[in-house]
Amino acid sequence: MTSFLEQPDNPAAWIGLCKAVFFLLCVVYLWKAVRKTETGRRTGRTRSRAYRMLFAVFCVLFGAVLVYQATWQLAGFARPDFVAFMERYDKRPVNPARDVQRGRITDRRGVPLAVDRNDPLRPRAYPEGPVFAHVTGYLDERYGRTGLEEADHAYLSGYGFESGDSWKQFGRNMFDRKEIRGSDLVLTLDAGLQRIAYELMKERTGAVVMLDPRNGAVLVMVSTPSFDPNNLQPALFRADPDRAPLLNRALQGLYPPGSTVKPLVAAIALGRNLRPVYDCPAAGITAGTGNQPIRDHEYYQYRKDGKVWPGHGRLDMREALQKSSNVYFARLGLDLGGAALTGRLETMGLNGRWTVFRGSSGEIRTSAGSVPPLNDDDKARTAQVAIGQGALVVTPMHMALLAGAIGRGGAAWRPRLAEREPPEPLNPLMPAEAARTLTGMMRDAVHRGTGIGADIPGLRVAGKTGTAQTPRGDDHSWFICFAPAEDPVIAMAVIVEHGGYGSRSAVPVTAELLRAAEKAGYFRAASEGQP
Amino acid sequence: MSRKTSTWQDRKQERVLLTWAGMAVLTAYLMPMAARWAHVPVFQWQDWLPLAGYVLSLFVAHAWFVTTRFAGDRILFPTVLFLAGLGMVVQVRMGTLAFDDPSAWAHFALPAGFVVALVVTGALKKGRVNRLEGLTMASLAVSVLLLGAVLVLGSRFRGAVYLAGGINPTEFIKPFMAIFLAGFITLFGKDFANTVAGVPAPSFRAVLTFAVLWGMPMALLVLQRDLGLILLLNITLLLLLVMATGRWGYLLLGIGGCLLLGVAVFLFFPHGKARFDVWLEPFADPTGKGWQILQGLSAMFSGGWWGTGLGTGSPTVIPIAASDFIYAAMGEELGIVGCGILMILYLVVFYRGFAIADHQPAGFGRHLAAALTMLLAVQTLMNIGGVTKAIPVTGITLPFISHGGSSLVSSFLMIGMLLALSDPATGRAKGSSRKSRRRKR
Numbered sequence: 001m002t003s004f005l006e007q008p009d010n011p012a013a014w015i016g017l018c019k020a021v022f023f024l025l026c027v028v029y030l031w032k033a034v035r036k037t038e039t040g041r042r043t044g045r046t047r048s049r050a051y052r053m054l055f056a057v058f059c060v061l062f063g064a065v066l067v068y069q070a071t072w073q074l075a076g077f078a079r080p081d082f083v084a085f086m087e088r089y090d091k092r093p094v095n096p097a098r099d100v101q102r103g104r105i106t107d108r109r110g111v112p113l114a115v116d117r118n119d120p121l122r123p124r125a126y127p128e129g130p131v132f133a134h135v136t137g138y139l140d141e142r143y144g145r146t147g148l149e150e151a152d153h154a155y156l157s158g159y160g161f162e163s164g165d166s167w168k169q170f171g172r173n174m175f176d177r178k179e180i181r182g183s184d185l186v187l188t189l190d191a192g193l194q195r196i197a198y199e200l201m202k203e204r205t206g207a208v209v210m211l212d213p214r215n216g217a218v219l220v221m222v223s224t225p226s227f228d229p230n231n232l233q234p235a236l237f238r239a240d241p242d243r244a245p246l247l248n249r250a251l252q253g254l255y256p257p258g259s260t261v262k263p264l265v266a267a268i269a270l271g272r273n274l275r276p277v278y279d280c281p282a283a284g285i286t287a288g289t290g291n292q293p294i295r296d297h298e299y300y301q302y303r304k305d306g307k308v309w310p311g312h313g314r315l316d317m318r319e320a321l322q323k324s325s326n327v328y329f330a331r332l333g334l335d336l337g338g339a340a341l342t343g344r345l346e347t348m349g350l351n352g353r354w355t356v357f358r359g360s361s362g363e364i365r366t367s368a369g370s371v372p373p374l375n376d377d378d379k380a381r382t383a384q385v386a387i388g389q390g391a392l393v394v395t396p397m398h399m400a401l402l403a404g405a406i407g408r409g410g411a412a413w414r415p416r417l418a419e420r421e422p423p424e425p426l427n428p429l430m431p432a433e434a435a436r437t438l439t440g441m442m443r444d445a446v447h448r449g450t451g452i453g454a455d456i457p458g459l460r461v462a463g464k465t466g467t468a469q470t471p472r473g474d475d476h477s478w479f480i481c482f483a484p485a486e487d488p489v490i491a492m493a494v495i496v497e498h499g500g501y502g503s504r505s506a507v508p509v510t511a512e513l514l515r516a517a518e519k520a521g522y523f524r525a526a527s528e529g530q531p
Numbered sequence: 532m533s534r535k536t537s538t539w540q541d542r543k544q545e546r547v548l549l550t551w552a553g554m555a556v557l558t559a560y561l562m563p564m565a566a567r568w569a570h571v572p573v574f575q576w577q578d579w580l581p582l583a584g585y586v587l588s589l590f591v592a593h594a595w596f597v598t599t600r601f602a603g604d605r606i607l608f609p610t611v612l613f614l615a616g617l618g619m620v621v622q623v624r625m626g627t628l629a630f631d632d633p634s635a636w637a638h639f640a641l642p643a644g645f646v647v648a649l650v651v652t653g654a655l656k657k658g659r660v661n662r663l664e665g666l667t668m669a670s671l672a673v674s675v676l677l678l679g680a681v682l683v684l685g686s687r688f689r690g691a692v693y694l695a696g697g698i699n700p701t702e703f704i705k706p707f708m709a710i711f712l713a714g715f716i717t718l719f720g721k722d723f724a725n726t727v728a729g730v731p732a733p734s735f736r737a738v739l740t741f742a743v744l745w746g747m748p749m750a751l752l753v754l755q756r757d758l759g760l761i762l763l764l765n766i767t768l769l770l771l772l773v774m775a776t777g778r779w780g781y782l783l784l785g786i787g788g789c790l791l792l793g794v795a796v797f798l799f800f801p802h803g804k805a806r807f808d809v810w811l812e813p814f815a816d817p818t819g820k821g822w823q824i825l826q827g828l829s830a831m832f833s834g835g836w837w838g839t840g841l842g843t844g845s846p847t848v849i850p851i852a853a854s855d856f857i858y859a860a861m862g863e864e865l866g867i868v869g870c871g872i873l874m875i876l877y878l879v880v881f882y883r884g885f886a887i888a889d890h891q892p893a894g895f896g897r898h899l900a901a902a903l904t905m906l907l908a909v910q911t912l913m914n915i916g917g918v919t920k921a922i923p924v925t926g927i928t929l930p931f932i933s934h935g936g937s938s939l940v941s942s943f944l945m946i947g948m949l950l951a952l953s954d955p956a957t958g959r960a961k962g963s964s965r966k967s968r969r970r971k972r
Contacts, residue, residue: 011569015840018561019865023837025555026872029613032547033606033879050774051885051901058881058908062874065912066867069831069919073867076832081814086829089817092845096833177835 077173077180080154080361087123088141103156103182105136105148107191108217108419114139114149114229124149128191130226131198134248135189135417138229143237147248148185148417151359156182186419188217196516197222200509205497206476207249207396210513213404213482213491215423216413218356220492220513221397223249251356251366254393255495258468259324259450260478261388263406263438266317268344269332270434275317276335280327282311287334287383294330294383296323297467297501321441322449324465326387333386338374341382345371348405348429349398356397357417364417368401369394389469396493399480402429404491406442407462407482410435443485451479453507456514459523460484463492463510467501474498479506483514489522490514538600545596548609549589556585556616559841562864563624566842581623581638585616588645595649601656603953607883608648611931611946614876615641615939618932621861624841625853627934640936644943651947658956660948664895667714671744674704674711678751701757702928702937704748705906706944708764713898715741716775720898724776731780758796758803759925763913765792767905774901810923823850827859827918831867838866853934855926858918873932874915881908887953900952903945 076082077100086097102123105114114136117125124139126132137147145153173180197208201224210220227236227245236245247253269275284295302309312325320328333341346352349368357364372391374382384390397415405412409432414424430438442462446455450465463481470476477499482488492510499505517523560582568574592608595601619641622628628638655663663670677700716723722737745768752761769785772778796803805820813821826849833844838861846852846860853860862870884904891897907930914933917924928938 011565012840012843014565015562015843018558018565019837019840022555022558022562023868023872025551025558026876029548029551029555030872030875030879032544032551033610048889050777051889054770054774055878055882055885058912059878061912062878062915065916065919065921066871066874068921069862069870069915070867072828072919073831073834073862073870074836076828082825082828082832085814085817085825086832089822089825090829090833091848092829092833096829175836 074174075170077177078170080157083157084153099177099180100157101181102139103184105156105185105187107187107189107194109191110186111191113187113189113191124229126229128195129230130202130228131195131222132189132191133226133229134223134250135187135221136229138232140229140232143232146246148187148357148359148364151357151362151364152185152418153362154360156185187417188212188219188419189221189417190219190520192520193220193513193516194222197509197513198224198226200512201496202226204499204505205243205249206495206499206506207253208492208494208509208513209250209396209400210490210492210517211400211404211415213408213413213488216401216415217419217423218397218415218417219490219517221248221250221417223247223251223253249495250396251364253395253495254367254369255396255476255478255497256390256392256468256470257369257388257394257399258466258476258478259326259388260399260464260466260480260493261386261392261394262321262324262329263442263464263480264345264348264402265329265333265336265341265386266321266441267406267430267434267438268336268341269317270437271344271431272336272340274332274335276332277314277316278320278328278331280312280315280320280325280331282309285327285330285334285383287330288380291380294326294387296326318441318444321464322445324445324450329386330383333382334379336386337376338378338382338385339376341385342371342374345385345392347427348402349426350392350394354397354401354415356415358421359418366395366397366415368398388466396495399478399495400491400493403463403480403482403493404488405429406435406438407485407488407491408435439485442481446481450501450503451481451507453503454479454481454511454514456483456511456518459514459518460486461514462488465501465503465507470498474500477501477505479503479510481510481514484523490517538597538602541602542593542597542605545605545609546593548606549593549612552609552613552616553586553589555613556620557582559617559620560623562840563620563842566624566840581619581628584642585619588612588642592645592649595653599653599656601652601950602955603652603656603950604883604887607880607887607946607953608950610876610879610883611648611943612645614873614880614931615644615943617861617873617876618857618939620841621857621864621932622853622934624864625847625857625860625934627853640939643936644940647940648943648947648950651944652950652954655948655951656954658896658954660899660951661894661896661956663710663899663948664714664717667711667718670707670710670714671748674707675747675751677701677704677707678748678755682751682754699935699937701752701755701760702935702941703944704760705763705941706903706948708748709767709899709902709906709945709948711744712768712771712902713895715744716771716898717895720775723772723781724778726778726780731776731778731784753799756800756802758800758806759913759927762792762925763906763909763927766909767902770905770909771898771902775898806923806925810920813920823856824918824920824924826850827852827856827862828920830859831862831919834863834866836866836868838862838864838869840864854928855914855924855933856918857929857933858915861932862918877908877911881911883953884908884949887949891952896952900949903949907942907945 083097083100090096101116104112106112112127113132115125121141137149139145139149197220201222208220208222211218225243225245282299284293286293299309315325315328350371352368353365355363355365370393381390385392401412401415410428410430412426412429414426439462442464445451446461446463451463454461461481461483462485466478468476477496480493482491494506494510496505681700719737723733725732769781772781809820813824817825830846830849841864844863846863849856849859881904888897888900891900910927910930913925913927914929916922928935930942
């Protein structure tokens, strides 16, 4: 109205004035029409109840239609599919969905990972670029939605009526669309640590997962090579399968665990009160006739140098884990038997799936890994599985979860990406006693064994290296760990594809990241409770 | 002379309402004009022709009623004219009342409907409308003939069948079917009111007669695949049965019938099933089957509370916006407030219709008034419900607003009959007539 007085030349202002006067005249008309009806006055007869009821029914029906109409006309912003339709297909000069701002995705401290751009062609900006590409996924006019953008589409673009506050906001937005905003999705991830992990990994191929074993909160989830969700190119979708930048290796990468499976085999044996001492000769162990013997890696190292390795001799479980003896664990696996070994691995989650995110429009799930069912006669394959080779494959996420479970006495929590999801305990993955014994052994494996590169003073890291043989190229380099050993607040799994020995690539990455976590205060707060 | 003065005084409310309606429509008319002027700052005298015609019709209507000493309803016709005026403005805005070609059919639809309403009122007032009872079977015959003619001669366009000149004769069967239903129920009402243990149990003869008679137009409509009209007529039939017999069991029967119809739709009407699917899952095929309804909803969302103002939105992006989806166009440009006002205007019309029915003595006139009102009310509800996605789209027009001459003239014909019914049977000598009616009952 005021605009009309200010700009008498503007037709829009005149139209606004006409509209207001029109509504006013309508109201006057309705008042004059309804106020003085002819009912009863003319005939003196009372109106029949049936017609009154019929009219009332029509009033209710029309009213219901109007209310339903309002759920589109006034509150359509709360219908995510509808908003998406309008953004994409409404050809009005000013898109009616322009005011609907998609919620942000932020890390645990509110660092923005995905923000609205107010541009229908490129609706999202990702300030962290490739660092969080696999976590957030992307939202793009041409390429659609993936990752959290897809799984939590409804929540981000519309409303998740979780709190009374959002209802209040909803009411306000019915009257003022300028403020319409989807809900922010707060992740458990730590942008600072994620950045460091990405910097360490960006020249390599692999994945890093760090989580809080006390509640399953994922702190770091990096997969490399990555891509820039701000700049999606057709070439990205044609990339060669070896690089596969779109693949989230942390959740979907299936790798043979190599020696990192040894703590699990040890846990199975300890759970059965089995703690044997084996003779581990240089000649290795041959499972099933006609197969290559399984030997320890020292044998090959010595042979390369033109020397003869005398063998480990007698090893107990602690020493075997510390030295990562293939011979010991192959024998242990054979003694446990294929059925028991694979059966127990399944109770540790293999062949299963974890839901790491339960969104409003979908879930993000991860395979834990898979192990074929074996029987006790299948000695060759049993021995292979016991040293983390053969048909056994795992995902980095699951290895981080298992590392944490060992540190927390067998207790594990469902890994989760969103702060809003409450911690959810899983069934214990191993007996508490076995986990405690194993914790000591893994501490030794870092303090005195193959993982010494990650033995940061004061952190009391416990872990296990792994070297997974691959059909071609160098071996994959693994390291799983948790710290501090007695009361872990961090559990990690790192894999560097074709990185050689675990101690060569994965351990330095882990060590760097643990130092960063220490600097960020994760360990300081451990004694005081939550960070 | 004294009589004339009293008619003048008697129709004061009509005069007042027509004045306000005229002013409101005039204000509304200025909106698309201003919007057009913003693009092309030139006015032609033709631009104002529809408005001038409309204002003239308000004067003519009142003059006609006063000079013919019409003593009937004083709210119904102004409200209908208000709605028709809004329809005219919206059609001007949508460009369907093209200024360039004043000989187009569309320009004559509203005047034709207006004249039809006045003529019908004049012809049937003073109780003469009750003589239509004698035309019960003739009306059915006319309906069947119209439908048959369409089937033989018509050409299909957008799922409906048209005759030459864009006339849609199926629209005209509505008033005739109303006469038939009213006449039939007057004849067999008592039969249908029979109950056995609370369950309606009309005599076999009544049911058979009805099935044969009702089956003829229904079969022809099925052949034309005019689902909307089938639904409209059957819902009206059921409501009429309930009103005439006071037996609510017929509503249960109706629900059963609806289920049967639903099954039939799924089996025999592929486009009926498609409409149902779109209603349930509009986002399953947003660029195909869901396009129209979603574009309509998108338009309404852009309208918000108060609308963009007539002429400043973009309702033309909605497919068939001028006819079936005109409500969405109004939602965009007049907002939900405008939609609410529109609904109340319709409810005023229906309230008057039911009041007229209620003031009739038991018999044909009562059923006729009810049938006419129900037809209009159910049609409005079906259209608005379909556009807002509250119910599946039935492809039925919005009375008095949608583009389409046949629908407009047919609706005005029904209003004319209602007006005639509202006129006391023997002018001002009401006392005697009421006594005589009571004796009849």
